Structure formats: structure tokens, C-alpha cells
Amino acid sequence: MPTDSAPSTALPPADGTPLYLVDGSGFIFRAYHALPPLNRPDGTPVNAVMGFTNMLMRLLAELKADAVAIIFDSKRLNFRNEFYPDYKAHRPEPPEDLRPQFAIIREAVEAFNLPRIELEGYEADDLIATYARQARAQGRPVTIVSSDKDLMQLVDDGIRMLDPMKNKMIGPDEVFEKFGVAPDKVVDVQALAGDSVDNVPGVPGIGIKTAAQLITEYGSLEALLERAGEIKQAGRRQKLIENADLARISKRLVKLEENAPVPVPVEELKVREPDVNRLLSWLGVQGFRSIIAKVKAEIAADGTLADGAALHAAAGDGGEQQRRDLRAALDGRSYAPSAAPAVVRADAHIPRPDKVEHVLVDTEEALAAWVAEGLEAGVVAVDTETDGLTPMRASLVGISLSTRPGRACYIPVAHIDPSTPKEGAGGLDFGDGAPPPKQVPLTRALDILRPLLEHPGVLKVGHNIKFDLQMFAKHGVTVAPIDDTMLRSYVIGGGRHGHGMDELAQRHLGVTTISFDEVTRTGKSRITFDRVPLDKATAYAAEDADITLRLWHVLRHDVLADRMVTVYETIERPLVPVVARMEMEGVLVDRQVLKELSNDFAKRLVELEAEIHVLAGRTFNVGSPKQLGEILFDEMKLSGGKKSAKTGAWSTDSSVLEELADLGIPICQKVMDWRQFAKLKSTYTDTLGEQINPGTGRVHTSFALAATSTGRLSSTDPNLQNIPIRTEEGRKIRRAFVAAPGNRIMSVDYSQIELRIVAEMAGIPALQQAFRDGIDIHAMTASQVFNVPLDQMTSEIRRRAKAINFGIIYGISSFGLSRQLGIAAGEAGAFIKAYFERFPELQAYMEKTKAEAARDGYVRTLLGRKCWIQGIQEKGARKSYAERQAINAPIQGTAADIIKLAMIKLPGALADAGLNARMLLQVHDELLFEVPEAEVEATSALVRQVMEGAVDIGIPLVAEAGVGLSWAEAH
């Protein structure tokens, strides 16, 4: 976790804000029994839900509560059953028509956006007791909303109870009325009297009246039991002596735990303004028309439902709402009711619609009607269908829209007859297919859709909407504003599961979607989407839009509930158009340079192969690790072979070959050389040329936004984040990445960003100072760890320190370090020990991070991104692996967050400065630009400034720029 210098979610000081603690579980039963049966339109019983919802409304609207927690029992047994198994054992199962209401009531709390508290092993009463005492200690008045007498023990002059059914306040006087003693003696009375409902035994024959009398007389339960012999009445005396232990157990059962490990700090129990759309939708599903009217009236009155927070302040689309209102005012139209800016109709059933309409749109009139419907709704899900997966090569063949859950359409715009031959000879169409099906042609369809897609007041929701943005941009349509369900899922569950739509549909909606393969078939018989018959295409495409919108409703709430709004809104969402633009820009690649390198590599491969065959004594496939292993270890009988654990095959990776080459085995060095050239040729020089887009003459990679567990981007088709640089031969490939005439390639990279982050997050003053002083960090750590003055530093000592520094970032192990440095594990372990002794804060930080991962299942970056860690609960090697991930993820992830923030700021900063540089690539700590020759100086200064100032993490960030005619020169 961030240390003191992290952007703090500063807790407010105890400020005397009254705290309302609602006994949710208790209330459910009382509301159920108090209210007549009541069903919502679909037949689900909701009488307790109704009572509960009215109570929440009263809390917010009448009591104007600012600090609230709704507290529930956890399902399982609690700690009381450990010492008294019969506790609450005879409770009957809840009635049939109450059971389905529990889940709906939890939904109610979410819909009102109130803190919902429950904790396994504890009853709601224990959590209430804990919070009540904590708030009381801060001098805050506490109101417990409950009519459960078991809570009366908590009452004092600062803690009162409110009986929500009778609307009656309970203070010390009322408690005395009930129990005949002051609140602090209530426990003793209950221990004696017992409770048949909860199966608390007490002392047989003693009820509340007698108990109160005895406690008043003797002062306390302990005193009474000790002096039981003094009691005059023989029967009562005997019962007390015989059942003293039962009374003591009863006291433990009745006494509430005041030190429960509550899951949310008391300071964070705050009323947050609900998402009005979600709340109204939810109320609509329940059929609570009178409550909807009340909510709307409240909002009309003061713009908020609860006191405090501004409307939509926490909601993800707050900006959109404001812009929409502004736009509506400007053009004199209004797309939303003036009083309640609810845009999702309250009768929309979320997430499960009661009817499904997936329709084909093949006329301009029908399309215009859908556009009108989208404008009215204010939120639409959009999806595009194309004839390929790479956006820069694919063509648009259809568009789907969804305006509310269950309602979606498919608009084919470039479908052809399914019987059309796959490839017209030489691209010519001999007209042997039937005419295309009836549809609105592409350009006409886009003209009609444009007002919707570009309308600043209509949110366009997509699943990986970057792709759709690009498809529309190709036709001059700039889609904005946007939201992305894939990225919403990513900020919540990055590293825990995938974020593809099919998986999320299953996960969140329980829906199995129509698979793409099902529609297009697979393998050789696969057809492009423009050949899919319209009925099938509609079923598939409309479903995608429908599911996207339904996922949006769920995930929008989940992001909020998971406190990930800031990461989503400040990093992921604004990044989408930036990366979309960058991919479309593409990078200019000189085919001729690649061709020459390819020929050169081919020549050397032929030579090497011949030499290797001679040395092996026979011909074989050098590219086959299996055959090579057999040659080296079975036929040539070389020692030092390792077998892979999985298949038992000989390992022939570079570490093995290198060892043998050092022993003077000539074939091994030759194979290593062969491998290098084979890799460079097959992966880079032969392939990159083919990736040049014939239309733009440039290479357009695709950056995956939700692929990594740490928040990094990844690059595919082709991967431009792993272009060689480490060897001289490999580096030549960068000569092919060139600037267009009149331009230069500029590379700007962060210097030592991950080590800076370590220094900051772990709070290591010595490292922080070194970075502030701008000294060589590897030499400095070498000097500190190995006790060598800087002026006597050798390159070998510095190399070792550098390896340790990198090791730190990877979650160091003595094995890994020893392998990296080619030293014994024991020696490596000693280095690590010395390092930790010099920088003790580091070891403490690592322990803390591991513990956090084990406790929560995830770790966080400095900016709050969650990185889920799989396997942290396991044992042995798997656990160690998970621990190293837990150490690495916050560091790597923070660096990823920082460069993303810089990328978001750059387009605006460049435009404001009148500069025309284009951002081309991101390589984790580096950004690549194409810059007009005349603007090189100004761009270099500005980009460095923006990158260094992307966010203030405490330690200074440093960015360095290089310029040249190619990437090789710029780096």
C-alpha cells in the first residue's frame, strides 16, 4: 500500500457527525411480519423490501443522515456457536415468501449507495456494538435503528435507539422501563433471565423481573453468583448455585462483541449520493411507484436525494450529464425530464429484461426511429460488425444498437448474398452471387446515425469500444462521449479473470451468448460476417449490443461499489481515444531495409546450418529443440543437460547452450547464432513487411487495454513492444522504423521509473535522496551495500548492484539472483541480506505487501489500481510465485498508471502549444513520436515536461528524449 506520501484518501477528523447504525437483519423480519403480503409485477413477494425501502428513504430524506451503515448478519454460524452450539439453534427457517427478499433487500442498499456491512462469524449486533463504541469514543452521537432488545445494553447518554416500526426513540429511561436496570446492567439481567427465542439458557425459574431485582440488590452478576449463598429463598438460592456456569455462559452469549474486526473504518460510513438512474430503475423493477414519486420530489426540491454530495458527483457519467444539460439548453431541446434528469426509464428491467426484442433494421425510416430512441434514452450500446478483426484492415458491414436492456437492433450496411463466392478471381466480381440483401447502404446509414454517435449528450457504450471508434473514424464519424464495459470490468477484476464479453455475460448476467464461431463457422469453411444471413446476423449482433448495455448497468454500479471510479475515470476511460488515435496513426516502416536485412540473415543462416550439420555429424532440423537435444546429449553425450519437468525433453535454451559454449563446444555457439538470426528473420524482417497496410503504407499495431494483470498495455498484430535492441544485429531492425519526409522520430523514455517508484512506495530515504540528487543509482546502491566508496567503484560491483536492483522489482529470490549473476545461491542470499540491512524499509515494505495480498487477494498501485494475485492462498512454490507477483505488481502497475496519465495529457498539451507531433507507440516506459523537423526542440521540451509532471508521486520523475531519422537513431 501507498505510504504517507501517497495521494491520501484522508480520513476526516472526528467531527461530531451523527452516525446511524441500521440493524438490517432485524428489520427484515419485523417489516415482514408487520406488513401485509405484497407482490411486484412479476409476482415476487416484496412486502419486507417495501418496508425496508421506506425506512431507508426516511433515514435519508427525513433524518437527513450523513453517516450511515446498514448492517446484516452473516449467513454462517458465528463465534458464539463455538462455545455454545445450541445458540439460536431452534430458530425456524424464514417463511417461504420472505426468503427471496433477502437478496433484493441487499440490492436496495446498493441502489441507495449506502455502506452495506456484514462480516462472517459476527452478528449484526456485534458490528453495531463495535461501531457504536468507536463513534462514541470520537464524541459522535449514535443512533441505532433497531427494535431488538439485545442492543439495549449499548444505550447511554450518547447512544440511543430508534425503533423504526413504532418510530419511537429509546434512551436510558426506556431501557430501564424494559429491563428494570440501567443499560450497563442489561447484560447481567439477560444472562439471568435467558431468552427462549435465541436459545440463551439463563437460570431456570428466573425471569426479567426477578433478575432485575437481584442485580439491583447485588450490583452485578458476578457479585450475585459469589454471594448466592446469602439468598433467603431456598429454591432460588439452589437454582443460582447449580446454574452459575450456565449464567456465565449466557452472559457471554448475550454480551455483544465491541471489538469486532469491522471491514470498513467507522470514518468511512458515509451517505453517498445514489446514482439516480440506477435507483429509479431498481424502484421501477419493484413496482414502488409511490417511492419513485418521493425520490423525484426530493431531487426536484434540492437536486439531491441525500444531504451533502452533489448530484452525480460520484457517478461515472457526471461530466456527460452536465454536457448533455448544457447542450440541451443551448439548442433549445430537452432530451431529459427537467425535474429529474433520469435518462434510463424507470420501468427498464435490469439486468434481466422481461421481454427481448432484437430486430433487423433495413429501412431509413426504421433507422431514424432508432436514432430518435437513442437520443431520448441518452445512453446507447453500440457494436460494429466487420469482415476482419484488425480494425485498420477491416471494413464495416453492420452496426448494432441497444437503447435499453432487452431492446436492440442490427443495421446491416454492407452485407452481400451468402452464396457469393469467397474470393472473386483476382478480386473481380463476376456477378455469380445473388444481389445483396435489402439494407440501408453504409454512407446513408452513417449520415442518419451521425447525430446520435456524435451527440455530446448521448453516452455511447461499447465493449472494447476502441475498435468501434476506429471503424467509425474511418468513415469520418467521431464517436463521443464513450464508455467501455470491458475496461470497467478490467479495473475491478484485472488479473482475476478475463474481460471478454462472453465471459462477462456468463459471469454477471448468467447468459450464454451466441458464439461468433456458431454464426460464421470455423476453420476452412469460415465465412466473413458480410456473408452471414441477416436473421442469424441480427440474432448475434443485436445480442452483443443488448448484453453490452446490460453489462454496463451492472458494471457501472460495481465500479462505484468497488471504489474504482477514480481509476476508471481518470486513467482507463480517457485513454481510449488516445490509443485509438495512436493505432490509426501507425508507424512508417521501410520495406527495403527489412528486405536487405532478411537477405543478409538468410545467407548467414545457410552458412551456420551447414557448419552445424558438419559438427553434429549428420543433418537435422536445427530449429527443432527436440532434435537438437538428442544430438547434443544422446549422440554427442555432452554433460550438463537438463530435462524439462513437463515432458522430460532435453532443455536446449540459451542458458544451457551458453554454458556448453563457454566450455568450448563449438556447435553450441553456432546454434546460438543460428537461433538469433532465425528469430530475427522469422519474427521481424520477414513478417513486419507483410504488416504494412496497403492503404496507409504504415504498420498499425493493436494495443490491448485489458490484457495484463498489472495495468500495462500489450501490443499485438504485430507486437511492436518487443522490437530488438539488446544485440547489435537485432538493433538493426530499428533502422526500418523511419520518419516520413520532413519529420523525425523522437523517443522519450522514463529514466529508472520502477526504482523511483520502489523508493517512494517503500519509503526508503537513502534511495529517495539519491534520486533527488540525480546520482547514478546503481553505483550508489553498490557503494552502500558492498561498502565501496563511489570513487573506487568497479564495473563488476556496479553490475551486481544493478542486478539486485532489478531483482527487487521482480520480488527477489536468491535462486533468481544467483542465476542472473552466475554465482552460488548462498552468495546471492548474502547480497540480498546485505541489501535489506542497508535499506530496512524495503524488507518491511515487502512483508507488508505480501501480507496484504494474502489478506485481500489483491495489491494496489500508488494510484489505487487493484491487481489481483492468484494463488497467494496456496502453499510452497505456488505461494512464493504469487508473493513475487504481489511485490512486482504495484511497482510495474504504478509505472503503467503514470505513463498512461502522460499519454492522456499529451494530445491536449501538444495542441495547445500548436505542435503537430503524432504519438505512435508506447513501450511501457517509452513513447515514440513522429515530429515535424522544425518542431523537434519545442516538442522534446514539452513532451518531457508532460511526462515528468504526469503525476506527483513525491520523488521526481525524469524523462529523456532522443531524436533521429529512425528508431535506431532516436533511442
Place this chain on the structure above:
DNA sequence: CTTTTCACG
């Protein structure tokens, strides 16, 4: 379709 290897940060 999985495994091995190797390119990058």
C-alpha cells in the same frame, strides 16, 4: 492446440 524458445520493458 500445447510446448519451447526468445524478442522487449
Place this chain on the structure above:
DNA sequence: GACGTACGTGAAAAGT
């Protein structure tokens, strides 16, 4: 005493 390892990716080729 042996596990099986440095963290994060994607692509090509071989081998099932």
C-alpha cells in the same frame, strides 16, 4: 530433501 522460481508480455515453429 526436493520442490521450481526472478516480474510482465506476444509470436513463431515444432510437435503433439
